[in-house]
Amino acid sequence: MTLTPIHTLVHIGAGNGSQLPQYEAMAPVRLVLIEPLPSHAKALRQATANLANTEVWELAVSCIPSSEAKLTEYNLASASSLHPATGLNGLFPGIKVVQQHSVTTISPQTLIERLQLDPKQHNQLLIEANGEEQEILGSLLEHNYLTLFRYIQISMPDVPLYQSWYNPDELLSKLENHCFELRGTDNSDPDIPLWQLDLNPVKQDLKVTQSALQHANELNESLQQKLEALQQALKTEAEKREQAQLQANSSTQENDSQKVQYNQLSQQQKELLHQLKAETKEKEKIRQELKDSLHQLQQEKNRLAKANGVLTEYKDHAQELEKQTSELQLQLKSQRQGGEKAENQLEVTYQKLDDIKQQHQQLTQSQTELQKTLTTLNQQLQAEKQDKEQTQQQLNQSNAKVDQLKQTCDQLTKDNNTLKVKENLLLDLRKKHAELQQKHQKLLSEHQTTQSRQQLLESELLKAEAQIELIKELMLNGSAI
Known part of the structure; x- marks a missing residue:
């Protein structure tokens, strides 16, 4: 964020226009967006159709001595480059080439000649050229054109991502020799930090x-x-x-x-x-x-001493703001991870609940069948008891019929044995019924516990979503400020 109004803002590698809201807030007098990828350039033209003093240049700024070059487009469009990938494959293992485009190129010197910048104005340069950043800056420094810009931002990954010149220490030393100072680093994308440099007019x-x-x-x-x-x-x-x-x-x-x-x-x-x-x-x-x-x-x-004192205070304030931003980003990331974890736990709970419901239905069906069997056995037992009572009455009424009684007794003995077997079977069925009832009670208890956990997870999820919304609002307010 600059402290003075920007006259001309030049963005090399403007992408699909995701930073347009930020540029509108900065309100530069002139906005020049340079993007070689055809699909992104088309999106930029559509997004800026109603913006005054905005230019979209569909070309690539390059030190390659040719008016055309091959631009490789990947399935991650923002990683498209004029140079073959090296460390990019390690950073994004799933990245693949989609197609190659023949694009128009201009040199950094020609770019400056076309821009016709006023050195007295506060101009800003952003370079996100995917492997060509350091070449462009080196050329501008060599021809003493870079001091036309009061503020510079350049993407500077921690490791080389493309087959091109990569020496951050040497580049920073050259920039400092030309009176530029590293104000800070934007780590919104931790894989590709963004250097933020200011031209010190006192040193100049x-x-x-x-x-x-x-x-x-x-x-x-x-x-x-x-x-x-x-x-x-x-x-x-x-x-x-x-x-x-x-x-x-x-x-x-x-x-x-x-x-x-x-x-x-x-x-x-x-x-x-x-x-x-x-x-x-x-x-x-x-x-x-x-x-x-x-x-x-x-x-x-x-x-210079006074300016350095003010600059030191500004740097301390900027570092504090950057620290607060990093803490908010970590909190947001933690809340997002907590929300994802809660969603996963909730999904597992729902799955367990479905399994328990199915088991409950099966147990209910088994219990119904056992109840029917138990009713049938009880009916048979009552019938057997009635037969036994009738036989006993016949035995008491007819002592004379001894042979018939003996036969009847033998039959009764057999019936008694059968009855004992059935009684044992009935006891076993009752035990199984009791066990099924215990399992049913246990499943009901687990179901209630699961429902309680589900309600707790839903409550935690609502809290996490509320915290995320609050953090988003704070970040939006911070960006607006």
Whole structure:
């Protein structure tokens, strides 16, 4: 998030427009979205049809020396790239090539020429070019174009994902040498962090002043060498003049000639003195400029110290906000995992409940059948008892009929044995009935316990959903702020 309004926002690798709401909130004067994948570029044009001052460029920014290149599209469209995949296969094991597109490319230098940026404005650059990010930044740094942007964001994975130049430490060092400072890292996607850098205008002015100071020192050294050369030439001419004077004193015949030579030497000496005065004046001017530059440099250093203090406070605040955001993301992730776990437990509970219901139905059916069997046996037992009573009455009424009674007794004995067997069978059936009733009671108890757990899980799930909604609302409010 920038602290000042953005004039021109350029996004290389804009995707399908998922960040458009954020850009609308930033309200840049001009928005340039660059996307080579045809399906994403089409989606961007549709999404920005009603947005003023928004441009969609369907092309790829690349340092490849060609006007066209092959763009590989994967089943994860956001991972599409001009470069063959390397670490991408480890990050997304199921990733597959869908097709290849022939796309138009332009160099970073041509991009800057087309943008026609005003260096006095606050411009922002976002680069998500999947393997081409560091090449683009390197080219812009080499041609001193990157300082046209006050803010920069660049996707920087922890490991190389494509077969291209990858050296984050070297890139960061180059950026710092060009007065950019790493403000923070956006870890919304932990696999592909987003570097956030700001151009420090104080350091930039200081660098310009230091360059001017170095130029002044070099010019001063050059003037000093010229002064020494003039002094040496003046000394040589003085020696020649002295020699000529001696020759004039020793030879009157050559007096006229020596006078002419003397006048010439005097004239040369005057010219050398005049040139020496001019060089001395220029040297004093350079010294004064150097003194003024040193004074400005000291003022810039003081301003830089104040700016660094403010920047340190801003960084601390940004780190605190980033920490709070990370904690909220962890809480949201935990709540989501808890909700998924509760749903899984609820599904298992429902399955167990269905199994218990089926077992309950089977037991109820078995109990009904056993009840019918028990009723039949009771009826048979009552009939047998009635037969026994009738036989006993006949035995009491007819003592005379001994043979018939014996036969009847034998028959009764047999019937008694059969009855005992049936009674034993009845006892066994009663035991089984009692066991089935116990199982039925146990199943009913388990069913009640399951229902209680289900209600508890549903309550926990409702709480988790409420917490998730609250966190979403907090995050939305935080984003809006």
